[in-house]
Amino acid sequence: MASALKSTVLRHIRVPISQTLTVNGSRLTAVRLMSSSHDDHLDKKEVADRVLDVIKSYPKVDPSKVTPDVHFQKDLGLDSLDSVEIVMALEEEFKLDIPDKEADKIDSLPLAIEYIYNHPMAS
Amino acid sequence: MSVASYLARRAAQKERVRILYRRALKDTLNWAVHRHLFYPDADALRERFEANRNVEDIELIERMITAGEAAHDKWRHPDPYIVPWAPGGSKFCRNPTPPAGIEIVYNYGREDND
Numbered sequence: 001m002a003s004a005l006k007s008t009v010l011r012h013i014r015v016p017i018s019q020t021l022t023v024n025g026s027r028l029t030a031v032r033l034m035s036s037s038h039d040d041h042l043d044k045k046e047v048a049d050r051v052l053d054v055i056k057s058y059p060k061v062d063p064s065k066v067t068p069d070v071h072f073q074k075d076l077g078l079d080s081l082d083s084v085e086i087v088m089a090l091e092e093e094f095k096l097d098i099p100d101k102e103a104d105k106i107d108s109l110p111l112a113i114e115y116i117y118n119h120p121m122a123s
Numbered sequence: 124m125s126v127a128s129y130l131a132r133r134a135a136q137k138e139r140v141r142i143l144y145r146r147a148l149k150d151t152l153n154w155a156v157h158r159h160l161f162y163p164d165a166d167a168l169r170e171r172f173e174a175n176r177n178v179e180d181i182e183l184i185e186r187m188i189t190a191g192e193a194a195h196d197k198w199r200h201p202d203p204y205i206v207p208w209a210p211g212g213s214k215f216c217r218n219p220t221p222p223a224g225i226e227i228v229y230n231y232g233r234e235d236n237d
Binding site for chain 1: 137138140141142144145146148149169172205206207208209
């Protein structure tokens, strides 16, 4: 409950970037996100497309049923072990390492897209 | 035993099974040298889980999960694949290149003395 409220609040708060720094004539934003290996980030549409591709290529899934808001077990007729396999396929697609407890919670497509889009290391 | 505690225990067991399956599947990929060797191994692993799909006795399930976790622990890969950015990975804590326009002054503070 508290975490849901927190994420809802955080989604609506925007912190304006006011400080900018000028170095050698080029303007750089003073706030630099913590990123160690890559600076570009995936946009939401690309994440959604690639997630959809992964789900559609899973052998037990009927590709015509896959829409961006399906639940793996309720809508696609998969069981819990299938969704484990799908999450693992998503990890490989986006080069992620999702902790076991968090991966266990990902049971629907919107949740998967949301998680991967917000993951700083997704690529 | 009340229904609520039974259901809670079943839910906990289901979660343990999912996590065990996830770890075992990842470990199967560690042991398989190539993708085409991994697929039959993954199918065999899935078969081993599917064989006990209809077990109902909660104590028996408990013992089977414990046995499965022990077996997985025994046959764990000694040098598993780790995603490069994750702790233990090959890119962990590597520094990114500085953004364009940033200049590193190596003799900062000693320009006039030497």
